[in-house]
Amino acid sequence: xxxxxxxxxxxxxxxxxxxxxxxxxxxxxxxxxxxxxxxxxxxxxxxxxxxxxxxxxxxxxxxxxxxxxxxxxxxxxxxxxxxxxxxxxxxxxxxxxxxxxxxxxxxxxxxxxxxxxxxxxxxxxxxxxxxxxxxxxxxxxxxxxxxxxxxxxxxxxxxxxxxxxxxxxxxxxxxxxxxxxxxxxxxxxxxxxxxxxxxxxxxxxxxxxxxxxxxxxxxxxxxxxxxxxxxxxxxxxxxx
Numbered sequence: 001x002x003x004x005x006x007x008x009x010x011x012x013x014x015x016x017x018x019x020x021x022x023x024x025x026x027x028x029x030x031x032x033x034x035x036x037x038x039x040x041x042x043x044x045x046x047x048x049x050x051x052x053x054x055x056x057x058x059x060x061x062x063x064x065x066x067x068x069x070x071x072x073x074x075x076x077x078x079x080x081x082x083x084x085x086x087x088x089x090x091x092x093x094x095x096x097x098x099x100x101x102x103x104x105x106x107x108x109x110x111x112x113x114x115x116x117x118x119x120x121x122x123x124x125x126x127x128x129x130x131x132x133x134x135x136x137x138x139x140x141x142x143x144x145x146x147x148x149x150x151x152x153x154x155x156x157x158x159x160x161x162x163x164x165x166x167x168x169x170x171x172x173x174x175x176x177x178x179x180x181x182x183x184x185x186x187x188x189x190x191x192x193x194x195x196x197x198x199x200x201x202x203x204x205x206x207x208x209x210x211x212x213x214x215x216x217x218x219x220x221x222x223x224x225x226x227x228x229x230x231x232x233x234x235x236x237x238x239x240x
Contacts, residue, residue, distance in 0.1 A: 005233065009231055010160060012043040013227035015223050016224050029218065033222050035067045042069060043128035047087035060081060069089035070089065074087060086111060090117065094118065096118075105141060110137070124155070125149075126159075130161050130164070131164045156235065157206065158203075165197065183199050190221075199228070207233045214227045
C-alpha cells in the first residue's frame with residue numbers, strides 16, 4: 001500500500017528539552033524537524049524543562065506557525081506544554097473528544113496521556129508515554145497503561161513514545177497480549193544510532209502501512225533521539 005491510502009500519519013520524538021547533540025538549546029531547530037515529519041499527530045517527550053515550574057522547551061505561541069500543529073491541552077501549569085513532559089501536537093482540523101492523564105508507578109516521576117481524536121476516517125485513541133530507566137519500573141508502567149486502557153470503550157489505539165527498552169519480549173512483554181509492537185529502527189544515539197528505544201504499539205483495530213526513522217543532518221543535531229513516524233489505517237471492528 002502507498003502513503004495515499006493511509007488514514008493518518010503519526011510521529012514520536014524525544015526532543016531532550018530542545019537540547020541538541022551540539023549542546024545548543026534550539027527550539028526552532030526542533031520545530032523544523034517536527035514540521036519536516038509532515039505528521040497529523042506528533043507525540044513529544046521531554047517537551048518541558050525538568051525543574052521549577054517545568055517551563056515548555058518549545059514556545060507555545062510559535063508552535064502552530066512553525067509546524068502547522070497545535071498542542072493538545074495537557075499541561076498542569078500555564079508555562080508547561082505537556083504532562084510529565086509528554087506533549088501531543090495535532091492538525092487543527094482534528095477534534096479532541098477526550099483526554100486522560102495518569103501518573104505511572106516507579107522510582108522516577110513518569111506519566112502517560114490518553115487522547116481520543118476524531119479523524120475524518122473515524123476515531124483514534126493515541127497513548128503517549130516515556131517509560132522509566134529501570135526495567136522493573138517499565139514493566140509496572142506498561143501493565144498500568146494496559147489496565148487503564150482495558151477500562152475504556154474499545155477504540156482503534158496506537159501507543160507511541162520513548163520506551164527506553166532494548167528488548168520487546170522481556171521489558172515490553174506485558175504489552176503483547178493486547179498490542180503489536182512496531183520498531184521502525186535505531187533511534188539512539190542520534191549521531192550514531194545503536195538502540196531502538198522509540199516505538200509504536202497498535203491494537204487490532206489499527207494497521208501500520210509503513211514506518212521509519214527520520215535520520216538526516218538536522219535530526220542528528222536537534223536531539224539525542226531520532227524521530228520515528230508511521231502511516232496508519234483504521235480497521236473495522238469484527239464483533240459478532
